[in-house]
Amino acid sequence: MAERALLRLVRVGKSFAERVVLRDISFRMQQGEILSLIGPSGCGKTTILRMIAGLANPDTGTIERNHALNEKGRIGYVFQDATLMPWASAEANVALPLILQGLPSKEAHQHANAMLAKLELGDFACAAPHELSGGMKMRVALARALITNPSLILMDEPFAALDEMTRHALNDEMLKLVRARGTSLMFVTHSVAEAAYLSDRVAVLSHRPGHVMAEFKMPWSCEQTPALRYEKRFTEETARISAALGRAMDDGNLVGAA
Amino acid sequence: MRNARVSIAIVIMLVAAWEAAVRDLAIPEWKLPAPSLVFDTLVNDWSVLGPAFAATLQVTLAGLALAIIGGVGIGLIASRSRLLENAISPIAVILQVTPLVAIAPLLIIYIGAQATLYVAAFLVAFFPMLTGTLAGLRAVDPALSDLFAVYGANATQRLWRLEAPSALPFMMAGLRTAGGLALIGAVVAEFVAGTVGDQAGLAYRIVEASYRLNMPRLFAALALIALTGVIIYALTGLASRIVLARWSEQRAMAD
Numbered sequence: 406m407a408e409r410a411l412l413r414l415v416r417v418g419k420s421f422a423e424r425v426v427l428r429d430i431s432f433r434m435q436q437g438e439i440l441s442l443i444g445p446s447g448c449g450k451t452t453i454l455r456m457i458a459g460l461a462n463p464d465t466g467t468i469e470r471n472h473a474l475n476e477k478g479r480i481g482y483v484f485q486d487a488t489l490m491p492w493a494s495a496e497a498n499v500a501l502p503l504i505l506q507g508l509p510s511k512e513a514h515q516h517a518n519a520m521l522a523k524l525e526l527g528d529f530a531c532a533a534p535h536e537l538s539g540g541m542k543m544r545v546a547l548a549r550a551l552i553t554n555p556s557l558i559l560m561d562e563p564f565a566a567l568d569e570m571t572r573h574a575l576n577d578e579m580l581k582l583v584r585a586r587g588t589s590l591m592f593v594t595h596s597v598a599e600a601a602y603l604s605d606r607v608a609v610l611s612h613r614p615g616h617v618m619a620e621f622k623m624p625w626s627c628e629q630t631p632a633l634r635y636e637k638r639f640t641e642e643t644a645r646i647s648a649a650l651g652r653a654m655d656d657g658n659l660v661g662a663a
Numbered sequence: 664m665r666n667a668r669v670s671i672a673i674v675i676m677l678v679a680a681w682e683a684a685v686r687d688l689a690i691p692e693w694k695l696p697a698p699s700l701v702f703d704t705l706v707n708d709w710s711v712l713g714p715a716f717a718a719t720l721q722v723t724l725a726g727l728a729l730a731i732i733g734g735v736g737i738g739l740i741a742s743r744s745r746l747l748e749n750a751i752s753p754i755a756v757i758l759q760v761t762p763l764v765a766i767a768p769l770l771i772i773y774i775g776a777q778a779t780l781y782v783a784a785f786l787v788a789f790f791p792m793l794t795g796t797l798a799g800l801r802a803v804d805p806a807l808s809d810l811f812a813v814y815g816a817n818a819t820q821r822l823w824r825l826e827a828p829s830a831l832p833f834m835m836a837g838l839r840t841a842g843g844l845a846l847i848g849a850v851v852a853e854f855v856a857g858t859v860g861d862q863a864g865l866a867y868r869i870v871e872a873s874y875r876l877n878m879p880r881l882f883a884a885l886a887l888i889a890l891t892g893v894i895i896y897a898l899t900g901l902a903s904r905i906v907l908a909r910w911s912e913q914r915a916m917a918d
Contacts, residue, residue: 458813477815488806492828492909501824505814533909553814 410471411436411557411589412457417466418614419452426452428614429466436471436556439583439590441600443646444610444618445654450593453615454559457591458482473556478506481550481558485565487542489534495521496530499548506553520548524578540571547575551582557589565595573631576603580629597650601643602629609649619649696879701886704879712868712880716887719849719864723891726784727845733785734792734841735834741793742800742826759790763848767855776856780864783852788841795837799830832910835903842899846892865891 412434419427427449434440442450455461456468458480474480481502489498499517504510521530524544534542543563550558564572580603583590594600600607601623609619623642625633633639678698684690685697692700705712741748763783770779803826811825853866863871865884872881 455809458809460809460812480813482810482813484806484810486806488804488810490807490825490828492831501810502814504824505811505816505820 410434410469411438411474412471413469414453414457415467415469417453417456417463417468419449419456419461419464425614427463428616430616431466432608432617432620434557434589434591436473437587437589439580439592439603439605441592441594441604441607442610443594443597443600443607443650444615445612445650446595448610448613448615448653450610450615451561454482454561454591454593457557458559471556478502478553479556481553481555483543483546483550483558483560483563485562487534487539487546489542489545491534494531494533495526495537495545498534498545499552502549502553516552517548520552521545523582524548540567540575543567543575544578547579547582551586551588554586555588557591558583560590560592562593562595564599572599573634577629577631579603597643597646598634601639601646602634607646609646609653611653618653621646621649693876693878696882700879701882705883705886708880708883712865712883712887715863715865715868715884716891718862719846719853719866719888720891720894722780722784722849722852722864723846723895726781726848727788727842727895729781729785730788730792730841730845731838734789734837735796738793738796738800739822742797748797755790755793758786763787763851764855767852770852771856777862779856780849780852780862784845784848787848788845791837791840791844792834793837795833795835795840796830799833800826802833803829832907835899835907839896839899839903842895843892846888846895850888 410433414430414432417427417430418425426447430449430453432440442453444450452461456463457470489495490501493501496514496517499520500510500513503513503516508516518527518530521527524547526541526544526548529537529541534545537545546563550560564575567575576599579590582588590603592600592603604623607621607623608617609621610616611618621642624638682698685695696704737751741751763786766786767779767783770782774782807825807829811821816824849864850866853864854870857867857870865888868884869881869888872878872884
């Protein structure tokens, strides 16, 4: 079990100026696992992703990464916005991580083209980002995160701005792709239903300074189908998570009042 | 295209009204020559005005080219470190805020009239290129910057694949300003330097014509300066549209 751990956060803390954002965050992630982080706004979810990606360093505690994560391109990142280069075609955007790894441009573009086809964007390879809809842009961002075949993809509320139909469709497509590759996923969201649907495990974070308040293991790992969203057990699980999230919010209010 | 037609129609109407006014009110040519007379003068005096036009155009374009190379080059260097930027910016600002007319006499003493023309055109066009480049290189989308960091981009990759493309719209805006300013620099320097002989530019011909009260030629030279400005404006606009063809916002603005 231990050698399959992809990532381990041990009592990680982070402050910005005098404000403590995260305190004693500890959790581990297994290879191939899908973990969602959910919690009140400003509880440091994004900061956790940034520290795992190496964009920020923890002030206290340690982040232990499996050696599989240490090479260039082993961690993919999908931001809140699609974050595409406005001057480059969809294909060039998807090819970017490979080119930054030093792959010849032609080869990188071939891979990018194939990846776009997998995400049903084959016809839009040459399109500029402003010619794509919000959902299509997010698909391009997803293709870019998958292109290096990473061991872990960090996603920061990627589908928050999309309509529900598009979000559901993208959730299903993404699940299919990451399951097929055994890619681990760390997913930050504000939507309890989305967290429950996607995840093997959901971690509820407290109000700032954030720490893990509760963890829920989802009973339907690897068997998500669209119908699951309307099953009774799904409603029960989301109710449990919502209750914990409610306590996390109240906690913050109490701290605020004191 | 429709807008262009409207603009051309307006210009033609204004010129026609000018022509009619001069004829109907019998305005003497030493007060205001008719456009037809200005055009005739342009043709008849081409042996004088043609070389002057070429001289001014050459100084303007050379000054602009130097400003592009210098502004982009120094902007790139300055953007590599805050220290360099702080070291360069006071010099750039002093050069920018001191009126060119005030510097020109000094330049003429030090480097001669001919070189002063080029340096003057360069100096005024340099600043917008420098600030455009610097602002552009600093205007990188922070999320894209993070993306490049996540994928381990090195400094060269960042510069060519992220910073330079991000800066291009700003540099192009700088270029459009610089183009107009280079012409102003060249003309002002000609007024001050008053070069004679082969290299006499349009501004010199204007001064000369005004001393002789040769109004048709003065207007003809003025028309050529305006034409030079329009040509530079059109060329920089075209360059900007070609270079920024992929940028969505600019394309929308051009429509």
